[in-house]
Amino acid sequence: MASDFPLTPFSQLANNTTIVAVCSFLGIAEFLIYMPTFPLLIFCLSLIYRTSILHQNLKFILLSQFCVIFLYNLVRSWHLGGNLFVYRNIFWYPPNIVLAAGFWSILFCNIVGHVMMVERMLATLFVAKYEKNKGLSFTIIWLFIAIILCTTLSYHQIYVLNSLFFDSIFMFSIVAFVMMTSFIEIFGIILLMKFNKKLFVAQNAEMVNDAHQLTVRYQLTENIRTGRQLAPNFICHFIGVLVTFVFITNNCLQLFTKPEYLAFIIQSVVFIHSINHFMLPIAIIRFHPILNQRAQLSLGRRRSRTASSSSSLHLVHPHTHTLNNFVLMIPSNLSNPSRLLPTLAFLVGHPHTGRANLSSAKVVESRRAHSIIIIIHSTMHNLVDYEIDPSRRWHRNLVIAMNANQHSSRPLHRSTEIKRKKNFIKCITNKLNCTIFTLLFTVILISTVSHTTRAQNKDGAPTLVHPGIISRVSQQGLNLLAEYLRTRVQRFMRFSAFQYNFNVGVPNNNIEIGIRSLDTAYFDSGAFHSRFSIVVPSKELIWSGSDFRASINSLVQLRSLDRRDSQPLLNANVPLKLERVRVELILGPSVNQDGHLRTDVRQCRIVSGELLYDNLIREAGNFTTLVPLIHQITLARLSEMFCPVFVAELGPVISNRLLNTPLSTALFDHYFLNYGLTNGIMYQPSMSIENRTTMDPGGGGGILLFHRGNVFGILRQGKTRINDFRLPILPKPMVPSSSGSVAKRMVVFQLSNYTLSSLFFWMDQYRKFDYEISKTTVKDKEIAAYLKTECGPKEICAGTLFPALAQNFPNGLVSIKSRTLTYPTILIERNRINVLVESRIDAFANYSEHNRRFLTATMRAKLQLQNTTFVNYVFSAELSIDTFDITNVVSLVDGIDAGSIEFLVNALNELIIADDMRHKLKEGVRLPVLLDFEQFGSGEVRLEEGAMLLGADLCFDELCKRPVSAELSKLSRESGNAMSSMDMDANYYDSV
Known part of the structure; x- marks a missing residue:
């Protein structure tokens, strides 16, 4: 078994120190990248939220993308922080909710890339009326679809075993299609940008100044700007899909099959994702001229400009609220200033600020300023949201002088300019000091957490993960080993x-x-x-x-x-x-x-x-x-x-x-038990040695170990097998029990319901609680005869019990299928263990080559674990159905109701289900061998509220020759183990 199934999880990949060192370096680098990414994302969210230059649909897409990236970075930072500074293990397996959140974020970001392409296509196709369309229908539709897809896929990927998404070929096909689509979208956004440029040139050639054409030209300009802005976004999206495609290709073609190499590939993929998430907001702002300008203004990097510069255009409003005209001053050496009128009409005709009427525009000479003044009568009432693209040649140096308390443009004083420069330098200095302080605080926090963690591990304090199993070797067990060592000393002193x-x-x-x-x-x-x-x-x-x-x-x-x-x-x-x-x-x-x-x-x-x-x-x-x-x-x-x-x-x-x-072992069928320790070994003090004082001088000490205690499965991806620790449940806090007769045994195990719950969860994943009773599945011919809808007058079948079946389905066969609706729930109570199973029952009638469902019901069954034993570190029990309840009966045949189903289930339980249930835990749950000696007498099992205690005494040589109860001998024969020491099994200690 050890050769076929590598039981060493990713959390214990320490064989290849080079891989571990490289993965640790990538993890630290990824964690450091996330530190500046958080403030950058917050700044971008604030900037995009406050801007009005972007269309509402695109604005919400970008906001959603940055919010999800922030969520992904937050989850990964928490995961890496635990790996690097708490558990000190880069391969620590995080909780399922962390995996689900990370996978959900990656899926959402991939979907957003395609949604963004659709939005840009709509903006190009409906350029004439897209700007006026402010509805939320597009946003609601794509957001609803994205959330449903991401939630469904992430749930199946994290919580459902053997789903379609674990098949390598299927996943390879999906990721390959997404990668091809992402690659095509890069060229698609470039083609859309060029197409909008051609339309814009055609619109300028017509020189039409009506309101409709102005809106079209504005939307075309925004399409060009947005295309330049989103091109890097699609490149980052393609890179993210590409690295995922490389990982899936490796699984499909089996290029690297060792678990440490797979761990290295996964760490490399998430590292590239972190770089992508860091570069994406920078590219979004850098390549959009308006957002770039606003970012510079927010960061205090825009240079102060005076109003008296002769190389600039000054747009001055004479009134505060109602603007009736504009005065535009341009250099006098500009030839043919009338050519600026269409451009000015487009500028002041911004849809956010109103429409301009240039019919009464005048061009006059300014003698004193040696410039030309253009007076434009306008009906604009708001100029606050006026936007300028400094990258355009025809108004590159345009500056808007908007001062609500002034009626004319006045040059800035020299002292004011110097003061602004000093404020700018002071702002930069404050930001630099703030950054240095943040870095120092982060370093101090990390050092504190690391030091605290080392101290906890050294002192044996519990970690954040609660154990599922607590094992204990008592002082009596240590005394047994001490006695055995005394005999070994006598032996080698006598014969050597x-x-x-x-x-x-x-x-x-x-x-x-x-x-x-x-x-x-x-x-x-x-x-x-x-x-x-x-x-x-x-x-x-x-x-x-x-x-x-x-x-x-x-x-x-x-x-x-x-x-x-x-x-x-x-x-x-x-x-x-x-x-x-x-x-x-x-x-x-x-x-x-x-x-x-x-x-x-x-x-x-x-x-x-x-x-x-x-x-x-x-x-x-x-x-x-x-x-x-x-x-x-x-x-x-x-x-x-x-x-x-x-x-x-x-x-x-x-x-x-x-x-x-x-630290792990194979149980039965497809299940494995994780013995991994949640923290260091804890020692309970026993006796004193000379002058060294100890607690508990009565000898009640021992060794305590806290095990994770989760049952896990192994996923097969081609020739590679990867441990799957995903569980929808978490262990609850558990305190070692020291009362009762079990606690006085030499070896003691304390199990919460977490171990049994995880076992039953994986049994449910492999459909061990699903039943099908039909002619093909029932081997007993007498029982199969009961499934007929018609039979002889002296025979008994389903048709005789329910005559309506014979009337509706003549010469047919009845088949009954039961499948669980959720995984079983384990309740450990005093003196009993209950297992709650909720199933759906479907009954079909196969007649005349038709298979028709005629009944559906819900069954809630309560099972009990009985005849519990603990022999040779193996816990065994028998499952039996205690009670069950039938509800939600939907029958298409008259005469079949809840009472009929209860009668049928009782009959099936006596004939088939009861025997199958009895043998489900026949091979038992094998616990770690802490003290390898032969068991003396029968083990003790005690059930408390929320926990199960198992204890046994051990012996060797002459101590084992005392009479052993007949019950213990019977249990030993049933378990197939002659109560011998594991020290005689040469393969046991190598099954890692």
Whole structure:
């Protein structure tokens, strides 16, 4: 199973450090891009909302696009913030609502691109009356369609397994079509812009000044401006679809199949999307002349211009509210000023500001100003919304001097100009300081969150994700492992030599001291004690072997440093007596790079002890003065003598027996259980070690692990299999229970309804609660005979029970189909577990090559989990239908009502459904092996409000030879497991 289904999720892809580093870099870069994108989007929203130059339809499209981009950036920022600064894992799988919101935003932005193209086509086709059309029908229609499509597709993509949108070929076809359409739209917007330019040139050639033609020319001008503005938008839209097409193509052609490469591709796609979203608002403003000018005015970047400039045109109004004429001053060296009249007529004939009457326009000479004055009589009443396109050559230098309190144009004073420049510099300085402050605040906030997260992880505090399973190895379980390690020490001290060999030079005496072990003469197994302890200050799990007493025959040699190859000066064979030696192994349970929970030895140390070379003084002869030095050197090398032996002999045993489990496992059929930890391992204090004080001196401590506990499925995309963690439910807060007899067991599991709910959710996704009872599905011929609408006088069938069936559907066959309307709901109550299933029942009659539905009803059934057992880390139960209710009966046959359906369901339950329900959880839910020993006695299952407690005691060797109940033996045979240790299964520890 491990070879076919890669159980390592994206959140544990640590095998390829290069991929992880690159993805982390892309994630940080994406997060930094979002920081300036937020104020930029807010500025663009404000600018587009306040402008009146854009048509109402286009204005709402742009506002909707920027709002959805803001939503996407907000969701991605929250996701990346959690990945980078809370969970410290770039591959952390976010909640389903986050995935749904992000996918919904991407779909909406893709749809907006096509809607924008349709709007521009309408503006070109109906150029004569499009400006006057201010209705909301177009906006309501496209917005309704976009919301329905996005919601439907995102729901199927996130929450529905095996939908049509998971098929690679289908998705490839959709994205390829969208990409081709997006590519064509780039050329389409360019062609529309050129077509509008041709129409505009034709309109100017006619030189017609009536109101209708002025409106057409204005709309053509706006089409040209908008086409120039939206061209970058369509390019960004095409790039977004293109990167998605690359991802779908990889899934279809299987170019990269490893999960880490797929994760890299996904991170690259969202990174390119972030760049697109950053460039899009800049392009929208940059390439629209009016929005660009307003943006510069809003940012304080427009230069002050004086009214006395001879190179500018000044439009001055003599009245505040009612304007009867305009005075236009142009340079006197301009030849043929009458050519400006059509242009001026178009300018002042703006549909937003009124219509101009140029019939009484006059051209006069201004002697004092050396300029020409054009006086235009007009009926305009409002000039506030007057817009100017500075990119047009014929009024590039046009400046509107509009001062409600002045009746003439006066040049600006030199001091006023200097003051404005100073204000401009001051504004820029304030904005720069604000930007620096924002960046510093962001850095400080990120550092604070990161530091807090590290502190929480270090202290074992719970994270934002609530666990679905809480497991516990009690102090009694640790004592069992300690006893097993004591027997292992006795074994290797009895059958293998306690080996050590070292040489130490003493330059002052010109002597080299060599000590080597020979064999073990004596070991006091009765005095040796073994135990596990948890220390509060350092939160360490420590195994200690105390009162180690042994006598080891050793060879002590003295050699001269000058003549090492010569015969030793002293060659004494003496016993080394060890008294009250205490060995400590510091253990570190952790998750390795393969996503596997293991307990490794991190440190070995000798805390205390005494030693004596017996008869060494007598054997030393002339070297008796060196005996204290030999004892001192041996005492200093005591760790080197003991630790290699204890680590080599006990380290693998601890690693295999304690907290050695993969973080996911296959259950049955298509389901897998996630053992991933929501936070660090928590230690409950137990005993004290010498002067190190601990809480709970009574020995009630243990090791707590908080598992995610969600059942997940595996999606197949060609040859690639990707873990699917999507669930419509979230785990609720759960506090470890310490009361009752179950809590006193050696291993304890506490399950909320989240684990069973996720299991039943995936079972419902694979239609395990849907039934079809027909001639083809029922194997029993006697039961299949009941489905006939007509039968003999001595036979019983559906026609005899319901005569109306025989009348309406002669010689037919009845088929009944039941499908769930939603996923089952799990309710764990005291002493029982209820499963609520809501289904729809459809009854069909197949006669004369016709299949006709004659009944529809809704059934709400309450199931119960009975005969719950916990054996060898497997929780098993039987499902049975407790009660059911039939409602919403719609029958086309007289005589068939809710009572008839209840009778029929009862009969089907007794014949077919009950047996199938009983075996749905036969293989059970396998929980992580925390302490790998044989189970002793029957496991205990206790049901509380909202939680289920499972507990078991363990044993080994002689401790297991005590009588075991007949019930436990029966359960062991049914589970197909002979209650043996997982340590004997060579493939178990490799199934990651």
